[in-house]
Amino acid sequence: MSISSRWYPALVAALLLAGSMTGAAQQQAAPQPSQPSSVPQATQPADSSMLHARTGPPARTIYLDVVVTSKPGQPVTGLEQKDFTLWDDKTPREITSFEAVDQRKQPVEAILLIDGVNTGYTEISEERIEIDKFLRANRGKLTLPISLAIFGNQGIKMQGRYSLDGNALADALAKYTISMREIGRSAGFQGAAERLGDSLKAMRTLVAYESQRPGRKIILWVSPGWAALSGTSGNLTENQRTQIFNDITFLSTALREARTSVYAIDPLGVGESVGRAFSYEQFTAGVKKPSDDNVGDLMLQVIANETGGLVRNSTGVSELLQESVADNVAYYRLSFEPPPTEKRDVYHALKVTVAKPGLTVATSTGYYAEP
Numbered sequence: 001m002s003i004s005s006r007w008y009p010a011l012v013a014a015l016l017l018a019g020s021m022t023g024a025a026q027q028q029a030a031p032q033p034s035q036p037s038s039v040p041q042a043t044q045p046a047d048s049s050m051l052h053a054r055t056g057p058p059a060r061t062i063y064l065d066v067v068v069t070s071k072p073g074q075p076v077t078g079l080e081q082k083d084f085t086l087w088d089d090k091t092p093r094e095i096t097s098f099e100a101v102d103q104r105k106q107p108v109e110a111i112l113l114i115d116g117v118n119t120g121y122t123e124i125s126e127e128r129i130e131i132d133k134f135l136r137a138n139r140g141k142l143t144l145p146i147s148l149a150i151f152g153n154q155g156i157k158m159q160g161r162y163s164l165d166g167n168a169l170a171d172a173l174a175k176y177t178i179s180m181r182e183i184g185r186s187a188g189f190q191g192a193a194e195r196l197g198d199s200l201k202a203m204r205t206l207v208a209y210e211s212q213r214p215g216r217k218i219i220l221w222v223s224p225g226w227a228a229l230s231g232t233s234g235n236l237t238e239n240q241r242t243q244i245f246n247d248i249t250f251l252s253t254a255l256r257e258a259r260t261s262v263y264a265i266d267p268l269g270v271g272e273s274v275g276r277a278f279s280y281e282q283f284t285a286g287v288k289k290p291s292d293d294n295v296g297d298l299m300l301q302v303i304a305n306e307t308g309g310l311v312r313n314s315t316g317v318s319e320l321l322q323e324s325v326a327d328n329v330a331y332y333r334l335s336f337e338p339p340p341t342e343k344r345d346v347y348h349a350l351k352v353t354v355a356k357p358g359l360t361v362a363t364s365t366g367y368y369a370e371p
């Protein structure tokens with residue numbers, strides 16, 4: 001998607017300003033967790049658009065939640081520390097702590113988000129049928145506690161409680177009217193830019209919320225994702241690139257420290273366009289400096305990949321949700337000491353491998369080191 005340079009800079013400046021994360025950190029009150037059988041009540045979280053500032057000295061130790069599966073929806077348990085190797089910029093690092101975690105010890109919490117901003121009316125209707133099917137499967141007995149979130153025309157509205165009762169969640173969702181975004185997917189560049197700004201603001205709201213909750217969390221974001229605004233890279237000013245880089249480093253660090261992985265659940269699958277479904281892959285290498293970044297580095301699928309979540313778009317939404325939840329029934333908690341650095345936001349690529357064939361390992365793909 002290309003855009004005339006005549007009005008692009010002003011539009012992107014407004015977009016990035018609307019979602020700016022610079023300034024003083026803003027704290028919001030987190031809803032108290034409920035008993036698993038409770039029915040969530042919709043609440044509107046406080047705006048978190050000023051959350052970018054990180055206060056206090058950064059923690060030296062890096063902690064990673066690592067999911068190991070034999071195939072989608074089948075986590076691998078019983079592994080030991082000696083089975084893992086952790087690579088930091090292709091250099092092996094000593095694993096300083098190790099813990100195997102399952103749902104009996106500490107259940108993973110999941111937010112299931114329905115995106116009415118980046119999805120069309122027809123797809124939303126089909127999504128709701130699939131989500132209802134997922135919630136009511138196994139007689140409504142959910143594997144992990146889930147809370148619903150609706151991202152619509154008036155921003156993001158979240159459920160303040162989590163539940164293992166899928167039937168109760170499905171009944172609550174059936175009564176909820178999703179306010180669709182007035183600017184649809186076909187509204188050209190301006191519509192795409194506005195949806196991008198709204199989407200990033202919603203993601204920051206979730207980061208603010210999840211950062212105040214203990215344990216591992218996952219966000220099941222049901223959406224085809226937001227536009228990469230391709231063709232715009234050459235029009236970015238130095239200040240705009242710096243703002244994009246600040247957003248990238250913030251989301252990477254904040255989601256990792258909040259122990260939150262994003263799962264991008266594409267309701268359109270690859271049927272609409274193979275190129276669209278996999279276009280995010282060109283932005284997954286990790287951004288080392290502002291001059292290398294692009295608006296596409298903030299795509300939903302890129303964020304999912306960075307956080308150790310997954311991009312899923314090959315089967316029905318119900319199956320994708322089931323696989324994503326089942327992945328997180330068990331995981332491993334590792335830590336290591338990063339090498340010292342004198343500069344802020346120095347990018348390090350991460351990789352964790354397991355000394356057993358045929359297994360898939362998912363964790364954060366990188367981190368930004370600080371002095």
